[in-house]
Amino acid sequence: MHTEYDIPINLTRPLQERERERLQCLDHHEHGACKAEQEGQSPWMTVRRCRRGGQLILVAAHLPVRSTPTKPESMRHQALKERIVRAAEGHGLTADAETTAQGSERKIRSDIRVCGPAGIVGWEAQYSPITAPTVRRRSQIAVEAGITPLWVTDSDRAALINRAPWAMVDDLPWQEIASRSRMLVRGGVRHLQEWKCVAGAERQCPEKAASMYGCGAFHTIWELPALCLPMKRHTEVDELVVASVDGSFVPLQVPLPSDPRQASRMRVPAQDRERWRSIVGHESTPVCEEAPPDEELAFHDEELDTKCRFGEENTVRNDPRPARGRADDRGLRTFAQLPPRIPNQASGRPISGAERQEAAEQYGYPVWEIGPCPGCGQPIRRHGTGAAHACPACRSRLITSWT
Incomplete structure (x- = not known):
């Protein structure tokens, strides 16, 4: 007052x-x-x-x-919403446009909500500027209501990048967005790469770039499709609409070693996330981005x-915003050695529907998230956010033998 x-x-x-x-x-x-x-x-x-x-x-x-947003922004916004709905409904999924719901005593607004076996994804087509606090606030409200937000931008300087699940697309006119031509995801989707850093390796050592012989350690990074070896194809927006709710592309946070308050957020193939968990030995703790510590005013x-x-x-303002969607934001990790992959010994023993149903009731998860452990074949939660790549016994045995 x-x-x-x-x-x-x-x-x-x-x-x-x-x-x-x-x-x-x-x-x-x-x-x-x-x-x-x-x-x-x-x-x-x-x-x-x-x-x-x-x-x-x-x-x-x-x-x-x-x-209000400019006419081009509004038209692109509307075109992308229509494209998301078209892709979802074309694959038998439910998609609701401009939905507003009440959750945790606060309104939850999403441009498009797509529902599938792996959950609900709230797509946000963000062509106009938005602040980081607004992105964090709206994303947190959505998460509390069981909705995974997925923000779409066409700028590598957008404040939403790595502050919430995101995807970057090309700067296209609304006519091309609304068409059925290919629309690629240029950022926000990555693939796991792992290699032994020795002389003759296809990749240069990320820690000793000048070394011709490598450091002898093992490295893992999350790479953009075009920078993978061998190169992988880019994911299309229409494909991501489906993959984000059927469990084939899953969200992942990789804390940055340089700053534990920051994380690289991405969508990755489910099998890559499973491999990542087997390498790190545990699931990374979700990062809650904090504001930088107070600096004394002059x-x-x-x-x-x-x-x-x-x-x-x-x-007198701060320097112009740096690019946030960077190709080097890869969550680099270095290990003395990498654990072997769990051999798919039980691939010939598919679990029955009765076993799947029994396991779903036992663990309290949907039936479609139940799958066989690749090591022993017993039903476990293989799919969905927070799922494990193998049963605790097989994981423990692998990590013990590795260490």
Whole structure:
């Protein structure tokens, strides 16, 4: 509460939900119009943290004019929604457009919800700018309601990348998006690559790039299809619509060794995730991205500047956003040796429907998530989020023999 003016101030609300007409440009207040207004912008202000000369300071900045997405953005948004629905329904899946539901006392909004054997995926076609806090907030609400969000962008600088499950597509006109031509996923889908780093290896050592002989260790990375050896084909959007809910492409978080608060988020083939679990020996703990620690603000006690600085604000703002969808964001891991793959000894013994049903009731999971352990053949939960690649006994035996 501002005690002098008796104005309540709620800083917990997102910027777009706050009362805008509180802070006014001094130039506008004194002269009736400011430079921002002359250029068709807002005279109302907010306070932002910015960096100047290596120090964190507070500056007044003009609020953006409230606007709806541009016509091209809206048309591409609509075209992608229609394409997702068409792909889902063409494969016998249920797809609901512009659905809003109530969950955890908060509204859950998704552009498209696709339902399948492995769960519900809430697709978000995001062609207009969006902030990282908004992505995190909406994604968390969806997850609490049992919906896996999947954000789609056409920019490698989008704030949503690696802050929620995501996919990047090409910057295409709405006509091409709406057509039946191929639409490839350029980012957000990766494949596991593993190799022994020795002289003559197809891949260069990722830790000692200048070495001709390799480091002798084993490396694993999650690679884009075009950078795999041998090269893999790109996943198409229509294919991902189906694969994301039938269990063939599953979500994965790989914490970054350089910063445990950050993670590389991706969709990967189910068999690759199983292999990854056998290598690391356990399931990686989900990462909850934290805000960077508070940095001390610098105050310079400068004389009040009443001149409108609209257009000059970029000189004190943070550096332009770096590309977030990077080809080197691969979750590199190095091991003295890799565990062998569990031999598929039980491949000739398919489990019966009765065994599958009994196991589903025992473990409390849907029938379609039950499959045979490749080591011993007993029914286990093989599919779905958090499933295991083999039974605990076979995994333990493999890891013990490896170590």
